[in-house]
Amino acid sequence: MIEAIHLHKRFGTVTAVEDVSFSAADGVITGLLGPNGAGKTTTMRMLYTLVRPDGGTARVDGVDVVRDPEAARRALGVLPDARGLYPRLTAREHARYYGELHGLRGAALDARVAELVELLDMKDIADRRAEGFSQGERVKVALARALVHGPRNVLLDEPTNGLDVMSTRAVRALLRRLKAQGCCVVFSSHVMQEVAALCDRIVVVARGRVVADGTADALRAHTGKDSLEEAFVSIIGSEQGLME
Amino acid sequence: MRHLIGTVFRKELRDHFRDTRALGTAVLWPLLGPTVFLVMFNLMASWYRQDRPLELPVVGRARAPSLMAFLERYGAHLSEAPADYEERIRAGSLDAVLVVPEDYAQDFSAGHTASVHLVVDSSRNQARHTIERAHRLLQAYGQQLGGQRLSARGVVPELAVPVQVEELDLSTPERSAASVLNMVPLFLVLATFAGGMSLASDTMAGERERGSLEPLLLNPVPRGALVAGKWLATVSMACGAVLLSLVAYMLVVRRVPLEDLGLKARFDGPAALGMLAAVLPLALAASAVQMWVSTYARSYKEAQTYLSLLMVLPMLPGMVLALSPMQSQTWMFAVPVLGQELLAGEVMRGEWLGPVPFLLAALSSAVAAFVCLRFTTRLLSRERIIFGRS
Numbered sequence: 001m002i003e004a005i006h007l008h009k010r011f012g013t014v015t016a017v018e019d020v021s022f023s024a025a026d027g028v029i030t031g032l033l034g035p036n037g038a039g040k041t042t043t044m045r046m047l048y049t050l051v052r053p054d055g056g057t058a059r060v061d062g063v064d065v066v067r068d069p070e071a072a073r074r075a076l077g078v079l080p081d082a083r084g085l086y087p088r089l090t091a092r093e094h095a096r097y098y099g100e101l102h103g104l105r106g107a108a109l110d111a112r113v114a115e116l117v118e119l120l121d122m123k124d125i126a127d128r129r130a131e132g133f134s135q136g137e138r139v140k141v142a143l144a145r146a147l148v149h150g151p152r153n154v155l156l157d158e159p160t161n162g163l164d165v166m167s168t169r170a171v172r173a174l175l176r177r178l179k180a181q182g183c184c185v186v187f188s189s190h191v192m193q194e195v196a197a198l199c200d201r202i203v204v205v206a207r208g209r210v211v212a213d214g215t216a217d218a219l220r221a222h223t224g225k226d227s228l229e230e231a232f233v234s235i236i237g238s239e240q241g242l243m244e
Numbered sequence: 245m246r247h248l249i250g251t252v253f254r255k256e257l258r259d260h261f262r263d264t265r266a267l268g269t270a271v272l273w274p275l276l277g278p279t280v281f282l283v284m285f286n287l288m289a290s291w292y293r294q295d296r297p298l299e300l301p302v303v304g305r306a307r308a309p310s311l312m313a314f315l316e317r318y319g320a321h322l323s324e325a326p327a328d329y330e331e332r333i334r335a336g337s338l339d340a341v342l343v344v345p346e347d348y349a350q351d352f353s354a355g356h357t358a359s360v361h362l363v364v365d366s367s368r369n370q371a372r373h374t375i376e377r378a379h380r381l382l383q384a385y386g387q388q389l390g391g392q393r394l395s396a397r398g399v400v401p402e403l404a405v406p407v408q409v410e411e412l413d414l415s416t417p418e419r420s421a422a423s424v425l426n427m428v429p430l431f432l433v434l435a436t437f438a439g440g441m442s443l444a445s446d447t448m449a450g451e452r453e454r455g456s457l458e459p460l461l462l463n464p465v466p467r468g469a470l471v472a473g474k475w476l477a478t479v480s481m482a483c484g485a486v487l488l489s490l491v492a493y494m495l496v497v498r499r500v501p502l503e504d505l506g507l508k509a510r511f512d513g514p515a516a517l518g519m520l521a522a523v524l525p526l527a528l529a530a531s532a533v534q535m536w537v538s539t540y541a542r543s544y545k546e547a548q549t550y551l552s553l554l555m556v557l558p559m560l561p562g563m564v565l566a567l568s569p570m571q572s573q574t575w576m577f578a579v580p581v582l583g584q585e586l587l588a589g590e591v592m593r594g595e596w597l598g599p600v601p602f603l604l605a606a607l608s609s610a611v612a613a614f615v616c617l618r619f620t621t622r623l624l625s626r627e628r629i630i631f632g633r634s
Contacts, residue, residue, distance in 0.1 A: 073463065080458045082457070083455060084459070087454075097255050100251040101251055101463035
């Protein structure tokens with residue numbers, strides 16, 4: 001369960017996030033949709049505790065991200081915008097390193113890493129060094145290390161950006177699986193089709209504010225448009241960033 | 245917390261040891277000092293050997309008996325020149341040959357200027373020393389004779405010598421050897437910087453450049469623990485470099501004739517331990533400063549540039565100390581880098597200063613390390629550092 005409560009963030013004179021509130025329930029995939037520069041990434045960063053909000057706060061399973069960021073991080077699995085790997089470590093070592101940083105050790109860690117290798121279909125790259133991995137392989141490793149501690153809440157910033165069809169499908173399958181396990185999944189995207197294909201609930205962000213919040217059907221009904229795309233254009237008031 | 249620091253520490257070292265190129269540099273740097281040491285001492289020992297008697301083959305020895313007696317009195321070893329001496333000089337197997345012409349005796353007795361020929365090849369650097377010595381001896385003979393002739397005619401010889409140039413050569417083998425020996429503390433201190441340099445660059449700037457810092461900070465680990473683990477990995481590389489350097493020095497010293505050069509230096513077990521006790525604490529501070537500087541850099545290369553500049557810092561006092569050793573005062577030991585260089589120098593010269601300077605030097609390094617680590621940890625909360633990528 002993730003709740004954003006009047007999040008607000010300025011960088012100098014530029015307001016990145018004006019006022020964002022929403023809540024993402026367990027067992028539901030919530031999409032944060034908005035054009036480039038709408039404040040999605042900054043909102044995500046506030047949720048995963050690396051950016052401190054200037055106003056408002058967020059709670060992860062009831063833990064306040066401003067007051068207790070470490071506990072919030074424990075409850076979160078995050079695929080951030082930056083997915084850098086260590087070129088000299090193998091895929092498995094990446095997952096193990098993060099697992100150890102989460103306090104996993106010994107047989108439990110081995111079992112969990114083996115499980116992830118299976119889940120993400122990385123058997124052929126598990127013991128290869130990350131140097132020279134393809135974009136899709138890199139995302140798999142980044143996901144493995146984000147999920148190594150079995151988090152109940154998963155945040156993903158543009159998870160399918162730059163991926164080919166096969167990798168995109170693999171990521172979607174993973175998100176559905178997490179949902180089936182009862183996880184709270186929040187992902188941001190500027191690609192409407194992506195959000196439409198996956199999300200149970202859509203939070204539309206534009207110019208730092210939440211401008212619509214609901215299921216795809218509710219958004220269509222609200223705007224009186226037949227297609228989801230038309231609905232978005234009408235909500236955001238421009239076509240910027242919705243086409244890909 | 246201990247587990248977390250250990251995890252970061254092990255990961256950084258494993259990662260670093262797989263980087264063969266960086267590791268190669270980390271090994272080569274500490275060996276630089278001992279190599280310079282070996283080369284310089286062997287060079288100096290060969291200069292020293294040049295203080296052997298002057299070997300001077302002569303053509304026509306019998307024609308100038310008093311000149312020959314003079315030369316021999318001043319230590320020249322005279323011999324009969326081989327017939328092909330010109331060839332040999334060109335080839336470099338002979339440095340110089342003195343030729344006494346047939347009319348020498350005649351001119352000499354008549355009181356004319358008698359000439360002798362010094363056959364040399366001036367393009368040969370090696371021969372220069374011998375040529376100069378032969379030249380000086382021959383000139384001295386001429387002056388002595390001229391003086392005698394003037395005296396015999398009732399003239400004070402000084403009249404003919406309005407100005408006399410006397411050369412004072414300060415570069416005795418002892419002095420130059422001592423200045424090379426004084427470089428040892430400098431190179432040991434440099435090793436504390438060189439050893440951890442590439443790891444410090446990679447672990448902070450490299451982490452930013454790759455975009456792996458943001459995910460790393462998402463783990464429920466206090467930033468202080470991350471910084472501590474990375475710092476300890478850097479420190480251990482630095483300590484490794486110092487150890488490597490010291491072992492290399494001890495091996496080299498056995499092959500170098502220190503006593504022949506009149507030098508007093510200790511390189512036995514206790515002295516080595518003393519130098520370690522003097523220099524190793526500096527690794528704490530050096531690595532911490534490197535981490536801090538590296539955090540500001542956006543890329544591995546940028547960090548390497550900054551850290552190379554940082555290495556000039558220990559060179560400055562080190563060079564000054566090597567060229568003109570100064571009287572140490574207590575406050576100097578509390579200045580990181582300067583303190584270690586002084587201490588290592590004193591240990592090498594076999595002087596025992598008591599435990600206070602050692603403690604002072606170690607303590608000041610520890611404090612500097614603590615301050616730099618605090619700064620580094622604080623930097624990791626800055627959004628500009630976490631997200632600011634080139």
